[in-house]
Amino acid sequence: MLQNEKLEKYLIVKKEMLAKSCVRLTIRCPEIAKKASAGQFAHVRANGFMLRRPISISEIDKEEGTIRLVFEVRGEGTAVIAELRAGDTIDMLAPLGNGFTLEKGKKVVLLGGGIGTPPMLEVAKFYGADATVITGFRSASAVILQDDFKKTGANVVLCTDDGTAGEHGFVTAPLARVLEEGNVDLVCACGPNGMLKGVVSLAKEHGVSCEVSLEERMGCGVGACLVCACKSVKNGEEYYARVCKDGPVFNAEEVML
Amino acid sequence: MADLSVKMAGVPFKNPIIPASGTFGFGREYTDYYPVSVLGGMSLKGTTLHQRAGNPPPRIAETPSGMLNSVGLQNPGIDAFLAHELPLIANEDTVKIANVAGSTVEDCEEIARKLEGTAIDMIELNISCPNVKQGGVAFGVDPKMAGAVTRAVRENTTKPLMVKLSPNVTDITEIARAVEAEGADAVSLINTLLGMRIDINTRRPILKNNTGGMSGPAVFPIALRMVWQVANAVKIPVSGMGGVSTWKDAVEMMMAGATTVQIGAALFQNPMAPVEIIEGMNAWLDEQGIQSVSEIIGSVRPW
Ligand SMILES: Cc1cc2nc3c(=O)[nH]c(=O)nc-3n(C[C@H](O)[C@H](O)[C@H](O)COP(=O)(O)OP(=O)(O)OC[C@H]3O[C@@H](n4cnc5c(N)ncnc54)[C@H](O)[C@@H]3O)c2cc1C
Ligand SMILES: Cc1cc2nc3c(=O)[nH]c(=O)nc-3n(C[C@H](O)[C@H](O)[C@H](O)COP(=O)(O)O)c2cc1C
Numbered sequence: 001m002l003q004n005e006k007l008e009k010y011l012i013v014k015k016e017m018l019a020k021s022c023v024r025l026t027i028r029c030p031e032i033a034k035k036a037s038a039g040q041f042a043h044v045r046a047n048g049f050m051l052r053r054p055i056s057i058s059e060i061d062k063e064e065g066t067i068r069l070v071f072e073v074r075g076e077g078t079a080v081i082a083e084l085r086a087g088d089t090i091d092m093l094a095p096l097g098n099g100f101t102l103e104k105g106k107k108v109v110l111l112g113g114g115i116g117t118p119p120m121l122e123v124a125k126f127y128g129a130d131a132t133v134i135t136g137f138r139s140a141s142a143v144i145l146q147d148d149f150k151k152t153g154a155n156v157v158l159c160t161d162d163g164t165a166g167e168h169g170f171v172t173a174p175l176a177r178v179l180e181e182g183n184v185d186l187v188c189a190c191g192p193n194g195m196l197k198g199v200v201s202l203a204k205e206h207g208v209s210c211e212v213s214l215e216e217r218m219g220c221g222v223g224a225c226l227v228c229a230c231k232s233v234k235n236g237e238e239y240y241a242r243v244c245k246d247g248p249v250f251n252a253e254e255v256m257l
Numbered sequence: 258m259a260d261l262s263v264k265m266a267g268v269p270f271k272n273p274i275i276p277a278s279g280t281f282g283f284g285r286e287y288t289d290y291y292p293v294s295v296l297g298g299m300s301l302k303g304t305t306l307h308q309r310a311g312n313p314p315p316r317i318a319e320t321p322s323g324m325l326n327s328v329g330l331q332n333p334g335i336d337a338f339l340a341h342e343l344p345l346i347a348n349e350d351t352v353k354i355a356n357v358a359g360s361t362v363e364d365c366e367e368i369a370r371k372l373e374g375t376a377i378d379m380i381e382l383n384i385s386c387p388n389v390k391q392g393g394v395a396f397g398v399d400p401k402m403a404g405a406v407t408r409a410v411r412e413n414t415t416k417p418l419m420v421k422l423s424p425n426v427t428d429i430t431e432i433a434r435a436v437e438a439e440g441a442d443a444v445s446l447i448n449t450l451l452g453m454r455i456d457i458n459t460r461r462p463i464l465k466n467n468t469g470g471m472s473g474p475a476v477f478p479i480a481l482r483m484v485w486q487v488a489n490a491v492k493i494p495v496s497g498m499g500g501v502s503t504w505k506d507a508v509e510m511m512m513a514g515a516t517t518v519q520i521g522a523a524l525f526q527n528p529m530a531p532v533e534i535i536e537g538m539n540a541w542l543d544e545q546g547i548q549s550v551s552e553i554i555g556s557v558r559p560w
């Protein structure tokens with residue numbers, strides 16, 4: 001009678017280190033994989049901690065029945081999750097929230113900043129050659145997922161803040177170039193707020209619609225507690241939307257960054 | 258299968274377990290996990306006369322075995338609640354409790370009048386929210402004010418009236434006696450304890466509101482002690498909450514004198530907590546050969 005499938009613990013089938021303190025877990029969870037869509041997230045239990053940690057779903061393999069999470073050790077909770085190994089189980093609620101627009105035929109630019117890059121991978125897989133992927137990192141040592149992005153067939157551009165890999169500078173410079181060329185239907189971005197602001201204003205300037213994935217501290221993760229507030233506008237009225245349920249992906253027009 | 262049903266303020270509950278206000282939305286967010294009909298009741302998000310935007314984020318901070326929140330009663334207002342939220346749950350077979358908050362006595366009266374004739378089974382008057390500047394806890398820390406607002410709502414409702422008490426007082430039994438004297442049919446406690454966390458790198462409080470309400474397992478012993486004191490001080494039934502996360506905690510709450518038990522922050526770690534608590538309690542009662550859960554209410558044997 002009780003549908004607690006979402007609450008089972010799931011088997012970690014593979015663990016990889018993508019960079020220093022950047023972990024990729026491949027998790028067997030056929031029911032979740034079946035339902036999940038690019039841009040949704042998992043709310044992951046960190047043993048010994050009260051609150052779960054939200055982590056974006058980076059890849060979904062519906063045939064294999066697996067999803068991948070890529071995360072960076074930031075504090076104590078992510079450090080505990082990073083101790084999990086292949087063969088261990090992970091406790092997560094997923095898939096939660098809503099994802100990016102996926103519409104065949106659209107020409108898209110996908111932007112990822114730092115640890116905001118992983119969720120763009122599943123979006124890139126969907127759009128393939130119709131996507132330009134621009135990712136930015138602090139420096140060469142933090143760069144992740146470039147080969148994975150290339151495999152999707154997308155046009156891939158890499159930037160680093162310090163010029164140690166790819167283009168020297170922020171993702172907004174190559175974005176401006178691509179938008180100048182025209183023929184872009186949608187811009188999707190995930191990364192730090194400063195980057196998102198730059199991306200949103202460029203997209204607006206060129207009249208291209210834009211979707212952003214936001215972060216906020218969470219409690220329930222399912223829309224019940226209202227702690228994950230993000231200032232939004234609807235019909236000219238300001239209100240606090242819920243990042244976990246109304247997002248994490250928002251139309252840039254609706255949110256105030 | 259033991260008899261899990263209890264009666265509180267004349268209202269029959271199929272079991273004593275109720276998700277607490279503010280942690281269960283308006284009753285629709287957890288339906289992917291279980292139907293609300295398995296619950297004894299549900300206490301809905303605190304509702305004010307007019308819409309409230311709530312406080313700026315961050316609104317949550319983690320603490321050892323607990324958390325702080327500073328939501329600040331974000332809600333769509335009573336009219337929008339009645340028009341858009343209540344109809345969606347009106348036919349659910351569980352006790353529906355409206356959590357009412359107001360910045361003035363008049364606001365509380367008006368909300369109570371608007372709830373007359375609706376599918377709401379019971380009112381929980383929140384005189385204890387620490388996250389709003391007016392009303393809220395201001396009513397809850399002064400026995401005279403607490404009594405006055407209880408009386409005002411009492412005179413404007415025919416529904417069973419439960420008053421939710423603040424733990425941020427010197428003597429909670431004094432407030433409990435005051436609201437009992439002015440017509441409360443039950444009391445619920447505890448609301449959150451006022452707390453704070455600071456990010457040492459930025460020297461900024463983690464919560465944008467600076468302070469917030471603490472809840473979760475860390476507050477359980479304090480909540481239990483207060484429930485016990487209040488249950489001994491008043492004749493009306495007590496709905497106990499604060500840090501309950503396992504069926505054993507719920508049994509302790511009931512032994513301390515609670516007729517029903519509310520579950521809040523535990524839901525965030527484990528959405529199945531209310532259901533697991535109901536099942537765990539039932540198994541324990543069977544194992545103990547106790548026929549009815551109501552037998553354990555107030556059954557603690559103090560030294
Ligand atoms: C929708 C969403 C998707 C995310 N996806 C990813 C991802 O794919 N990879 C990744 O590495 N990180 C991701 N994050 C950020 C990740 O949730 C935080 O880095 C993590 O919660 C930090 O936990 P901690 O215990 O290590 O840090 P601490 O600072 O010790 O955490 C303390 C508390 O603050 C919360 N918190 C701290 N930083 C953040 C943050 N940036 N966002 C939300 N809550 C935070 C924690 O969850 C915890 O409750 C995502 C966040 C959100 C909201
Ligand atoms: C995010 C959050 C929001 C809350 N909102 C309300 C509210 O609107 N009205 C209310 O009476 N109590 C509210 N509370 C308090 C809870 O109902 C409960 O009294 C308290 O959290 C203690 O229980 P717990 O430790 O099980 O969470 C809220 C608690 C949390 C964590």
Ligand code: FES
Nearest residue numbers: 219221223226244
């Ligand atoms: S985390 Fe509870 S509403 Fe978003």
